[in-house]
Amino acid sequence: MSLAGLLHASRLFLRVAGRLPAGHLLYLARRMADEKPHRFAGATRINSFFPPHPSPAFDRFCDAVVARGRVPYSTYFAVTARCPCRCSHCSHGGRRRAELDTAGALGLVAQIKALGTCTLGLTGGEPLLRADLEELVTAAGPEMATLLFTTGHRLDTARARRLAQAGLGCVTVGLESSDPAIHDATRRVAGSFDQARRAVVACQEAGVY
Numbered sequence: 001m002s003l004a005g006l007l008h009a010s011r012l013f014l015r016v017a018g019r020l021p022a023g024h025l026l027y028l029a030r031r032m033a034d035e036k037p038h039r040f041a042g043a044t045r046i047n048s049f050f051p052p053h054p055s056p057a058f059d060r061f062c063d064a065v066v067a068r069g070r071v072p073y074s075t076y077f078a079v080t081a082r083c084p085c086r087c088s089h090c091s092h093g094g095r096r097r098a099e100l101d102t103a104g105a106l107g108l109v110a111q112i113k114a115l116g117t118c119t120l121g122l123t124g125g126e127p128l129l130r131a132d133l134e135e136l137v138t139a140a141g142p143e144m145a146t147l148l149f150t151t152g153h154r155l156d157t158a159r160a161r162r163l164a165q166a167g168l169g170c171v172t173v174g175l176e177s178s179d180p181a182i183h184d185a186t187r188r189v190a191g192s193f194d195q196a197r198r199a200v201v202a203c204q205e206a207g208v209y
Contacts, residue, residue, distance in 0.1 A: 021065075021066070024065055032046070035047055040052075040209050041207060041209070043055060045209065048147060048170045048172060048209070049074065049119060049147070050119075051118050051119060051145040051169075052145065052169065052209075055142065055145065056141075056142040056143050057118045057119065057141075057142065057143060057144055057145040057169075058118070058145075060116065060118040060143050060144075061073070061118040064116055064118070069116060071115055071116030071117065072112075072115055072116070072117050073117070073118060073119060074117065074118070074119035074120070074121060075112045075115070075117045075119070075120055075121070076120075076121040076122075076123050077105075077108065077109070077112065077120065077121070077122055077123065078092060078123045078124055078125060079099065079100075079105060079122055079123070079124060079125070079127050079130055079133070079136065080099045080124045080125040080126065080127060080129055080130055081098075081099060081124065081125045082099070082124070082125045082126060082129045083124055083125040083126040083129070083151070083153075084126060084129075084151070084153050084189060085126070085151050085153075085187040085188060085189050085192060086187070086188040086189070087176075087186060087187055087188065088186075088188075089186075092123075092124060092125055099130075102132045102135060105130075105132070105136055106135065106136065106139050109136055109139045109140050110139065112140075112144070113139075113140065113143055113144055117144055118143070118144055118145065119144060119145050119146075119147065120140045120144040120145070120146050120147070121146075121147045121148075121149060122136065122137070122146060122147065122148050122149065123149045124149070124150075126150060126151055126153050127148055127149070127150055128148075128150055128153050128154060128155055128159070129153070133148075133163070134162050134163060134165075134166040135166075137163060137166040137167055137168045138166045138167055140167070141166075141167035142167065145169040145170070146167065146168050146169045146170070147169060147170045147171075147172060148163070148168060148170070148171045148172065149172050149174065150171065150172070150173055150174070150199065151173070151174055151187065151192065151195070151196060152173045152174075152192075152195050152196035152197075152198065152199025152200070153195065153199075154195075155171075155173075155198075155199035155202050155203070156198075156202050157202040157205045157206050159202070160199075160202045160203050160205070160206035160208050161206040163206075163208065164206050164207060164208050168208060169209065170208075170209045171199075171203050171208050171209070173196050173199050173200050173203075174196070175193075175196055180193035180194070183196070
């Protein structure tokens, strides 16, 4: 862990020391040895799967730990089976294209939130194909930190900003290889590597983690 990471981790421990049992703090300290805590947009980040601190999602996580509650720490919701890519390894490939409408999807998000989940991953298919994705993100927050898993399909700066305004916590853009030819061959879509690269740039411009 770098010196900067150690400082961020120390501040985090001081803030939660009075809330978590000693055993949990020791476990967290051991886990942090392999992490690189850092600051982004005024919050401490441990990794993309951990709620940022401070945030209601982080508080919810601490509350569950203190209460020793049996709750799902993270839940992943495949919001669509549609996708412009045809990756042979896709876990969602070949599935039925039917999907929940907006009301149904919002209802499922509400059920997930009611379980006590503090991190919600939005997957697919390609989640960006849903025009109501921002609604789902808004419905999840602020008690759940949201992660978007995407190929980067048509993710421009304007859409990234809308998602950020809705409360999206993190975007993960998939890359199959650092070689554009291998990436495109795996995705079976010409130009998909450049599209993913542009999506990363769009997120940077929009201030999305």
